[in-house]
Amino acid sequence: MVSAVDHEPEAAERGLARVAQKLAGWTEKWFPDAYIFAAVGVVLVAVLAMINGASPVAVAQSFGGGFWDLTAFTLQMAMVVLTGYVVATSPPVAKLIEWLARRPNGPRSAIAFVALLACLVSMLNWGLSLVFGGLLARAIARRKDLAVDYRALGAAAFMGLGSVWALGLSSSAAQLQATASSIPESLLQITGVFDFGKTIFTWQSLLSAAVLIVITVIIAAFSAPRGAAIRTAEQMQVDLNDEPEPAGKPTRPGERPEYSPILPWLLGLLTLGWLINEFVSKPFLTVASSLNGYLLVFLMLGLVLHGTPRRFLDAVAKAVPATAGILIQFPLYAAMGAVLTEAEGFNGTTVSHRVSEIFTALGGGGWFAVVLVIYTALLGLLVPSGGGKWLVEAPYVMQSATDIGMNLGWTVQIYNMAEALPNMINPFFMLPMLALLHLRARDIVGFTGLQFMLHLPVIILLCWGLGMTFTYEPPVIP
Structure with a gap:
């Protein structure tokens, strides 16, 4: 017999959370893989280019010519995921996670704690945040003295990627704009190159990140189920055993270097020497950007933290599958960007030029920021990639910003704040963490969907209000 108490969790989740979970169930059933969206996007852009007057030959030439334009940036973004995973799964970080898991004293404080740390770590590396947050949630769920809702813990662990990651050091758009070799030539001629001093290190961006982190933590704490509504990992029959595999031993002389800490420490010292020289000989923002x-330091840090080459290589092997989406989708985004900016139609115009005219018509001031937030969030449901989507948006958005005298650095940050929003309801980037947590998207979208609803108006106000504190600076074309 099922008691009334058994029905209480379901009853307690009426309203917004229940609607969001039904939406997640619908997307799991009907949404195709993100690669399909990228492929459809290329076809759609090609059709728009031909409607704009470009010949099929010109469109095909732009597609093929631009397909490999972003090979370096594709590898860099894959390495962001890989290095974050490797660092997060290292033994010292695992011990740190176990220690941190013992700090919270109650269910709500535990969920708020996970959300806070996930957001702070995401300011360093979003891949690291995804794995670190998931492992911390599992460690807290293992505590026998604390009954915490496992779904709310999982949602809190994801909030680094769902809230502020794009305002941090691994921001794809900010990193792209600071690296001349990664910027497509067509975009480079519009924006030039600008370092983090114009984007993530502005006081407006740092203030926005602080506001969003505070709001995220408060929502996570006060939306957490209580009492009979709590569903623990044990009740959900989730296996929480995270015991590491025993370290192997060399079976022949040739394997001995793989199990020795000497090479990791030597390479770590070389990296440290290089880093010190960079900061001594170059401006801080140049090095930080x-x-x-950034990737060299994180990769060598992962090697040193794992202690031996064998442990490091085992961690890399486990991290590689998480990079697959980036490796196969970014070439399509590059091709899409090339068709947008290079396939000329009527009067020598491109699709990018036509779209930029629409944004330019909005004029300066707040309306541009508001429309850009909404547009970016909506496009993110179809193109769930901060770097890939920026390559699609940047040509016409940055051209429009230049035309109306909008600060280009703040335009990038408007994009960055809005870009994170669709991550809260699109399950694409949830998948690696959900696999780690042994949860489904529908288990956490009720909580992340609430975050989405409350973040949207706050981000619009931040982008609109703080945008008024900037002045236009002409791009510096190298």
């Missing part, structure tokens, strides 16, 4: 330097 270097995507290649």
Whole structure:
């Protein structure tokens, strides 16, 4: 017999959370893989280019010519995921996670704690945040003295990627704009190159990140189920055993270097020497904005933290599957961007030029920011990739910003704040963490969907209000 108490969790989740979970169930059933959206996007852009007067030959040439334009950036974005995963799964970080898991004293404070740390870590590396947050949620769920809702813990662990990741050091758009070699030539001629001092290190961006983190933590805490509505990992029959595999031993002389810490420490010292020299000989923002330097430090940090090459290589092997979506989708985004900006139609115009005219017609001031937030959030449901979507949007958005005298650095940050929003309801980037947590998207979207609803008006106000504190700076074309 099922008691009335058994019905209480379902009754407690009426309203917004229940609607959001039904939406998640619908998307799981009907949404195709994100690669399909990228492929459809290329076809749609090609059709629009031909409607705009471009010949099929010109469209095909732009597609093929631009397909590999972003090979370097594609590898860089894949390495962001890989390095974050490797660092997060290292033994010292695992011990840190276990220690942190013992800090909260109650269910709500535990969920708020996970959300806070996930957001703070995402300011360093969004891949690291995704794995770190998931492992922390599992560690807290293992505590026998604390009954915490496992779904709310999972949602809190995801909030780094769902809230502020794009305002941090691994921001795809900010990193792209700071790396001349990664910017497509057509975009480079519009925006030039600008470092983090114009984007993520502005006081307006840092204030926005702080506001969003506070709001995220408050919502996570006060939306957490209580009492009989709580569903623990044990009740959901989730296996929480995270015992590491025992370290192997060399079976022949040639394997001995794989199990020795000497090479990791030597490479770590070389990296440290290089990093110190960079900061001594170059401006701080130049070094901090270097995507290649950022990835080098994280990769070598992962090697040192794992202790031996064998442990490091095992962690890399586990991380590689999480990079598959980036590796096969980014070439399509590059091709899409090339068709948008290079396939000329009537009067020598491109689709990018036509769309930029629409944005330019909005004029300066707040309306541009408001429309850009809404447009970026909606497009993110179809193109769930911060870097890939920026390559699609940037040519016409940045051209429009230049035409109306909008600060280009703040335009990037408007994009960054809005870009994170669709992650809260689109399950694409949830998948690696959900696999780690042994949950389904529908289990957490009720909570992340609430975050989406409450973040949207706040982001619109931040982008509109803080945008008024900027002045236009002409791009510096190298």
